[in-house]
Amino acid sequence: MFLSSGAIRINLEKANLDIEWMPVSQLKSESVQRARNILAKLKTDIEHKDQLKLLIQQRNIDDMSDEQAEFKILLESICQLTNEYYGVIPLQGYGSEKLSMIDTVESVRAHAQKLDDILELELSYKILLAAQANLSRMSPLDYLYKSINCQLEALNPDDIDSQFILRYIRASAPPNTKVEQILKISRANDDERFNERNVGNRYLLWH
Structure with a gap:
């Protein structure tokens, strides 16, 4: 069950969230939605980048100056959006390690799944916190049962x-x-x- 302590620990591991930079108490659904919007932009840029790359490979490079310039702009956009994403959702290693670029459709899907895990984590934390706050008038188990x-x-x-x-x-x-x-x-x-x-x-x- 997603409200058990074991499930929360598993979700923390799956989400790979750096809780030193982003404690669970600071998780906001608005941040998750912002991260989703960034991933949507990344997916669009990545698909366009892949199409251009294929086009450049198939044609004479001397005739592709405009496409190469656009390709470079897309790479810069992907880099910028990746940094923006990690700023909104800091993952393990955010403060001290080199994080991988989100530059494939597969990596976008993987991060979208992480956001699902983080959203579930945020919901679980809020419900458990509310159960603790209502200890004086209701059993925590009863509160958790009613909350779902x-x-x-x-x-x-x-x-x-x-x-x-x-x-x-x-x-x-x-x-x-x-x-x-x-x-x-x-x-x-x-x-x-x-x-x-x-x-x-x-x-x-x-x-």
Whole structure:
């Protein structure tokens, strides 16, 4: 669960955030959104840069002075945007090491995933902080449960849904797999939203 201390530690490692430069308490969703905007600009520049590079390689270099000048401008823009990104989201090594340039579409995707992890980290921290602040009137576990705005229901192993899930687990999981508990999770108004979409074919989605 994303609110457990273990999950938070894992997210810190995945996000690779330098908490000396950016303590968890200073994480803001606005900063994450700004970083996303920078990544979007980087992706556009990188794709344009790759197209120009291919064009320059395929044609006579003497006839490509304009393209080469544009290529240089794009490289400078990518360098500037990379520095701007690391200024908004300082990662491990930000203060003392040379960080890698974000100059490929793959690296943009990797950093976009880091931002997802950071956003989840920010949310977890705020909820845990609020639970601590409300200790006098509510159990922390009750507060955390209410904060996720979901209902968790433990299914009986003999229920049809449980048997259906167990059948798939036994057919695909290693022989020694042990199922501790199957939980049914529902969010407020989920059924209404699902029915509004009028989905015909339904498939199991495994996490």
